[in-house]
Amino acid sequence: MAAILSVTNISKSFGEFVALDNVSLAIESGSILGLLGPNGAGKTTLIRILTGITGPDSGSVNLFEHNHKVTRISYLPEERGLYKSMKVWEQALYLTQLKGLSRIEATTNLKLWFDKFQMSEWLNKPVDSLSKGMQQRLQFVITVASKPDLLILDEPFSGFDPVNADIIKNEILALSECGVTIVLSTHNMSSVEQLCTHICLVNRGKIMINNHLSEVRSQYGKNQFELTFQGSTVAFANALGHRFELVSLATKNEIHSAQIKTHGPHSANELLRALLPYVELKSLKEHSPSMNDIFLEVVNEVQLESTPHE
Amino acid sequence: MNKTLLIIKREYLSRVRKRSFILMSILGPLIMATVGITAIYLSLDEPENQHILVIDENYPLFENLDGGDLVKFDVQDISVDDAFAALKSGEYTGLLHINKKYYTNHSGSFYFKKQPSFRVQRKIEQIVQQRGEILKLGEFNISESDYKRIKTPFEMATFKFDSISNDAQETDITPGLVGFGFSILIYMFIFMYSVQVMRGVIEEKSNRVIEVIISSVKPFQLMTGKIIGIAAVGLTQFLLWTILTFTLVGGAQYALLSSKYSGNDVSRQMNMTTELKQSMAAETPEALTSMSDQNNLFTQLKRVNFPLMLGMFLFYFVGGYLLYSAMMAAVGSAVDNDTDTQQFILPITFPLLLSYVASFVIFSNPNSPIAVWMSIIPFTSPVTMMVRIAFGIESGDMWQVWLSMFLLVATFITMIWIASKVYRTGILMYGKKASFKEMIKWLKY
Known part of the structure; x- marks a missing residue:
């Protein structure tokens, strides 16, 4: 299968600390890639380079066209927040429009997701009146409402109770069926087993494993x-x-x-x-x-x- | 819609809708208008006729003291106690006590129930002084007509000579005052709004909303969007203040004038300055110089080039704001919370503070070397140049203005470029103790 995004020989250091050391990775179109690794392994740096937030010191990042259009990336960071005093709807509209959607497009997509997640009554509430779980749901909705081709989720289940975590899992699978490529970074191994088709394990700035989940399993199961x-x-x-x-x-x-x-x-x-x-x-x-x-x-x-x- | 525009719009609307902004927009003009209206009110409150009881212990030295239209004197030789009783009874508005020692100390005491204006006080002094002088003429055997010929008033008008155009313009302190006012306004606005930029950056960082946003827009777009959006808030506030203050003062002036005085009185009031000047000129020359200072304020104000001042205000406010807010954005990105900003704010705003203090000095000598230098250096020029421009700049010194403007633009562009480098690294750094050294390192990332 064709890659949607690839990085080749990228390195990144912060002063003395080497966060990524000559890393190459190709994300297959349509896959769900589990990005694993202990804390401080370089996952966040890798994600930031994938999303274009920071550039690598060396190496190249290639974003391929998807259906002859520029691939749209949407990213849900682990450390995520919202403007506290802004109203739910204004905020959702603002952040979705920032991803490059027109006002009309953003409104239509958001309405759909707000209905799906039963959030329509919150529209005019200020964000800081929502509970943490509600805010997490809102953030997930904002991330997916821009109809991305590549969805990068960093610890998407943190802050959710098991019921809501299951809802999110099902939505991730549903999005994947619609052809969205997903990168899932998490410490929750059971969800990796449930969702991922591919595994990429990073440790100390290097990629240790990069393969299909089934291959990885048989390789290590032997x-x-x-x-x-x-x-x-x-x-x-x-x-x-x-x-x-x-x-x-x-x-x-x-x-x-x-x-x-x-x-x-x-x-x-x-x-x-x-x-x-x-x-x-x-x-x-x-x-x-x-x-x-x-x-x-x-x-x-x-x-x-x-x-x-x- | 362009992403930077979206950011500008959000930054602008979220602040303009805040209750504190609306409150400031109303309170600011209210305070300024109150000051203005009080000034007008006080100036109108004068022509209440004064009826003054004079106790002359050298009676009849001051008999038949003539106070003209406004002041009526009643000279009596009574005891101080009786005089106070008379003042208490309400017949008189004031009591002038000239005691026995008048010949040596030339002074007296004035008691009032309601303070008469400074002008009325001066007039009383002048009348008494004039009487004293006339009395002395006898002692020295000088006739009154000789005395009037001896008295040689001298008035000096000051002109600023322009060596290029051979033109001369009368100088005055009023334009300088206006410029001073503008420079304080610039100082205030730069300070207030550049700190808002910093707060905004810290808010995004501590809210952790920053990473969501910079995955869709470039950090530079977010930073400039925020800076421009907040600048627009500042300009809106300035516009609101100007319009509201003038409306309030204008309205109050009209209401006060029309309710308290008939049309004739108003025009008389307006003309009083010149009348008074003329009547006094004949009498005492000292009066003339002292009067011209305070009473020509309105005519002097007309001489201030307000369109130029407003244009310059906008340029130097925007330029200075961009310079300082870029630095503040960098600081905001480097720290985790408000309390960590103290160590940075002082060194950064020091030039601003210095220029504010220096503008007092520049006010008294607008072309001194320190004034020239400070108005050219971009970190101090926004505040100090306003004072100099208000005084008027010789066409031979115009290069200083152009240089100052050019340097300000060049510096804020450089500063925004530097700040954006610090910013894009800083916003993703948590838990690191920020320092200037650390920030310089970030420039290379």
């Missing part, structure tokens, strides 16, 4: 097994030998459940062969890692690697 058994745990540990590593072990009602990692390409059959003589196996399955696991693994690996140098 060589890990979960099993339950009865019998001696000592015998079990001995049986593993040097080919398999015990990641975790828990016992409940005399049933032990263990997580096993293989060193090298060893199959489930090999594991079975090694264990069958010593313990009574109850279940065995290939472990499918959660995004959370992958995240922790990648980030911790980097930390371990770099610790001796520091």
Whole structure:
């Protein structure tokens, strides 16, 4: 698929601190890209470069045409606010018009979204009379009402209760079905699993993973097994030998459940062969890692690697 | 619609609709008009006839003292207590007490129930003085006609000589006062509205609305939009003040004049200055010079070139405002909240403060080196040049005005450029202790 926005070899530093180090990324048109990474990894800087808020020190940013029109980007920042004393409707109209929509266009789009989110009674209220959740909803509406081709959302679910977070999730999926490309930056791994088609994991100014979610999963899911058994745990540990590593072990009602990692390409059959003589196996399955696991693994690996140098 | 225009519109409307703006627009002219109306009222309040009881302890030294139309004297040789009793009874408006020592100290005391105007007081003094002089003529054996011939009044009118056009114009302090007024106005407006720019920037930053906006517009557009929008607010306020003040003063003047005096009185009142001048000229020359100062105010005001002053006011207000508000925008972007701004505001507004103080000095000597320099340096020129222009600038010195205007424009353009660089980095920085050093670093980002 064609890219809608790409950055090539971009770097950005603030004084001594290197926020992005030679990063390249192409956002596929129509995808939902999960932008992950620990705090201070360079996500916000990357997003600011994608949105054109700041420019990179070096490297290039390419925004491609979408349906032969200039691609419209809309961005919902993590640190988001509104003019407190402005009225809801005036504010929504102002911010939508600032994105380049005509007054009429902005009015039509906003009306639609205000109805959808049942916000029509608020029109003449000043923003600071709204609750935090209401303000978050208003901000989401303002972000999407400009009919963007590329929607960049930074922690869109923060401040929402589970019910409203679900509503937002569904709207994101609906927008994606309409062909909107979405970049979703969040620490909420379960929502990444629910929504994203692609993953981009940033750590210490570098991109660690950049792939389809399914690919990432199978890549990191390989060589890990979960099993339950009865019998001696000592015998079990001995049986593993040097080919398999015990990641975790828990016992409940005399049933032990263990997580096993293989060193090298060893199959489930090999594991079975090694264990069958010593313990009574109850279940065995290939472990499918959660995004959370992958995240922790990648980030911790980097930390371990770099610790001796520091 | 153009995005910068949208920003200007929002900045303008959100401020003009504020209750504080509307209140200021009404209160400002009300205060100014009250001052103006009071002045008019006081000047009209004079012609109440004065009936003054004179206790002459050297009676009949001052017998038959003639006070003309306005003042009627009643000279008596009674005790002070009796005189006060008479004053109390209401027959008299004032009591003049000339005691025995008149021959040596030439002074007396005047008691009043309602303070007579300065002019009436002077007139009383002059009448008594004149009588004293005539009395002394006898002592020195001088005839009254000789005395009138001896008295040689000398009046000096001051003219500003223009070496280029060989033209001379009478100088006066009034235009300088008007210029001084304008320079204070410029000082006030630059201060008030550039601080509003800073507050606006801080508001956007602390509200965190900034990132939403600069993802759709360039920081430069937002900054200039804000600066222009607030400038428009300032000009609106100025326009409202001017119109409302003149309407109020004009209306009150008309109402006061027509209710209190018949048409004849009004014209008489208007002409009184010249009448008085003429009548006094014959009598005492000192009176003439002192009178001309205060009473020619209206004629002097007419000599001020108001269109030029207003044009210059607009130029120097806008120029100075752009210069200072650009700096204030940079400061606003660098800090997280209002309390952090103190350390920046003082050094930045110091030249403005200095020029305000200096304008007092410039007022007394508009062509001194300090006046010339301060009116050329862009950071001080908006306030100080107004005073100089009001006094009138010799055509040989016109280059100073052109240079000053050119430098102001060049400086505010440079300053906006620098400020926009600090601004675009500053607005995205949180939790960093801002300093001038830090801001210079941001120029390179």
